[in-house]
Amino acid sequence: MLDEDGNVVLFEQQAAEEEPQLSAAEEQAEQLMRQAAVAWNVQQNKDAAEKFQRQALECVTAAPGLARPEIIAEVASSLADMLYASEKLVDAKGALQVALDAAEAGGQHALYIKLSNNMGAVLRKQELHEEGKQLHQKAMDLALQQFGVAHATTTLARGNLVDALDQLGDRDAARQLLAESIEAIKKVADDKEAEEVAKGLKPGSEEATAAATAAAKQASSPDMAAMLAMDSTRAHTASIRVQIELARLEMKAKHFERAVEVLQGAHRLAVDKFGEETPEASSAMAALATCHRQAGNLDTSASLFEQLYNINERQSEGAVNQSGVMLARTLADVLGEAERWGDALPWAEKALSLMQQMAGVKVHPALEPFFALVIELKNKTGDEAGAEELRKQLLKGRLQMAGQHRVGAGGAGRPPTGQQAGRQAGKAGGSKRSSKRK
Numbered sequence: 001m002l003d004e005d006g007n008v009v010l011f012e013q014q015a016a017e018e019e020p021q022l023s024a025a026e027e028q029a030e031q032l033m034r035q036a037a038v039a040w041n042v043q044q045n046k047d048a049a050e051k052f053q054r055q056a057l058e059c060v061t062a063a064p065g066l067a068r069p070e071i072i073a074e075v076a077s078s079l080a081d082m083l084y085a086s087e088k089l090v091d092a093k094g095a096l097q098v099a100l101d102a103a104e105a106g107g108q109h110a111l112y113i114k115l116s117n118n119m120g121a122v123l124r125k126q127e128l129h130e131e132g133k134q135l136h137q138k139a140m141d142l143a144l145q146q147f148g149v150a151h152a153t154t155t156l157a158r159g160n161l162v163d164a165l166d167q168l169g170d171r172d173a174a175r176q177l178l179a180e181s182i183e184a185i186k187k188v189a190d191d192k193e194a195e196e197v198a199k200g201l202k203p204g205s206e207e208a209t210a211a212a213t214a215a216a217k218q219a220s221s222p223d224m225a226a227m228l229a230m231d232s233t234r235a236h237t238a239s240i241r242v243q244i245e246l247a248r249l250e251m252k253a254k255h256f257e258r259a260v261e262v263l264q265g266a267h268r269l270a271v272d273k274f275g276e277e278t279p280e281a282s283s284a285m286a287a288l289a290t291c292h293r294q295a296g297n298l299d300t301s302a303s304l305f306e307q308l309y310n311i312n313e314r315q316s317e318g319a320v321n322q323s324g325v326m327l328a329r330t331l332a333d334v335l336g337e338a339e340r341w342g343d344a345l346p347w348a349e350k351a352l353s354l355m356q357q358m359a360g361v362k363v364h365p366a367l368e369p370f371f372a373l374v375i376e377l378k379n380k381t382g383d384e385a386g387a388e389e390l391r392k393q394l395l396k397g398r399l400q401m402a403g404q405h406r407v408g409a410g411g412a413g414r415p416p417t418g419q420q421a422g423r424q425a426g427k428a429g430g431s432k433r434s435s436k437r438k
Contacts, residue, residue, distance in 0.1 A: 025062070025067050029060050050082050113156060147226045161174075211231075277314065328350045348374045348377050
C-alpha cells in the first residue's frame with residue numbers, strides 16, 4: 001500500500017510469537033513486494049513496481065490455500081493503491097475486489113470495512129454511486145453486527161454510507177441514518193455509564209477505561225474484544241463525531257440553523273463529559289466556527305477560532321505547532337472576509353512568523369501564500385511601504401534560494417555511492433511491514 005507521501009510500504013509484520021510462519025508463497029510475495037517498493041520509491045519506475053506487485057499477487061492466488069486471506073487482501077490492496085495512483089481505475093477496482101473477497105472469506109471484518117472505504121473512492125471516481133451505496137450498506141450491516149453502533153470501525157462504515165446516499169441525492173435517508181445512530185449511541189453510553197457505576201467505577205475515568213480494556217483482552221475473538229472494549233468514554237466520543245457528521249450534512253444543505261443547533265449540543269456534551277479544553281470539545285467548537293463562517297456569521301466565527309487558538313496555545317505551552325499556524329491563518333482569512341483588514345493583519349503576520357519557525361527558513365515556496373496574504377493586507381490597511389519592504393524580502397529570498405540551487409546542482413547526476421544506494425533501498429523495502437492504509 002502507499003503511505004501519505006505516495007511511497008510503497010509493506011504489510012505489517014507481527015512479532016514471531018504472534019504471527020504464523022510465512023508460507024513459501026507468502027515469502028515469495030514478500031520478496032516481490034520489496035522489489036516493487038524499491039522500484040516505486042527509489043527508482044521512480046511505476047511500471048516495474050506494478051509488474052512486481054502483480055507477480056506478488058499471482059504468487060498468493062495461483063491456487064487455493066497458498067496464502068492466508070489477510071495476506072492476499074494486503075497484497076491485492078497494495079496493487080490497487082498503485083493502480084489508483086496511476087489513474088488505472090478499472091484495474092484498481094478489480095484488485096480491490098480480490099482484496100475484499102479474501103477479507104470476507106477469512107472473516108477479517110475490520111479489514112473488509114477498511115477496504116470498502118478504498119473501493120468507495122474508486123467507485124466515486126467512476127461515478128458508480130449506486131454500486132457504492134450497496135457496498136457501503138453491506139459494510140455498515142457488517143460493522144453493526146460485529147462491532148456495535150458506537151465502534152470506530154462502524155463510524156467509518158457509516159460515514160461512507162452517508163456519503164453514498166448524499167451522492168445519490170437521498171439526503172433525507174442520510175439524515176435519518178445519522179439521527180438514529182445518535183440515539184442508539186446515546187443509549188450505549190447511558191448503559192455503559194450505568195455498568196461502570198454498578199462496578200464502583202467513575203464513568204469516564206481512567207479506571208473505567210482500563211477495566212474495559214482488560215475485559216477485551218480476555219475475549220474469545222477480536223470482534224468480541226471490540227465489543228467489550230467499549231466504555232462510556234468511547235461511546236460519548238462516537239456520539240460527538242456522529243453529531244458533527246450530521247451537522248456537516250446540514251451545512252451542505254445550507255441548513256445552517258439546524259447545523260448550529262446540532263454542533264452546540266455536541267459541544268455541550270464534550271464539555272460535560274471531557275472538559276472545556278479537550279480535543280473532543282475543540283473538535284466540536286472548530287466545526288461550529290466553520291459552520292458560522294459558511295453561514296456568513298463572520299464575527300461569531302472569528303471569535304470561536306480565536307478561542308481555539310488560545311486553547312491551543314495553553315495546551316501546547318507556547319510551542320510552535322501546525323494547529324497554531326492554521327488557526328492563525330484561518331483567523332486572518334475570516335477577518336479578511338469580514339473586511340476587518342486591521343484585525344486580520346496581525347493574525348496573518350503571526351501565521352507567517354509561526355510557519356517560518358516551523359520551516360526553519362525565512363523564505364520557501366511553501367511560505368509564499370503566507371507572504372502574499374500579509375502583503376495584501378498591508379496594502380489594504382494603507383501600509384504600502386511595509387508591503388513593498390516585505391515584497392523585497394521575498395524577492396531577495398527567492399534569489400538566494402536560486403543561487404543555492406545552482407550551487408547544489410553541481411553535484412546532480414552523480415551516481416550514489418554503494419552505501420547511499422543501500423540506505424535508499426533499505427528505507428524503501430525495510431523488514432517491517434505496515435498495515436497502514438492511505
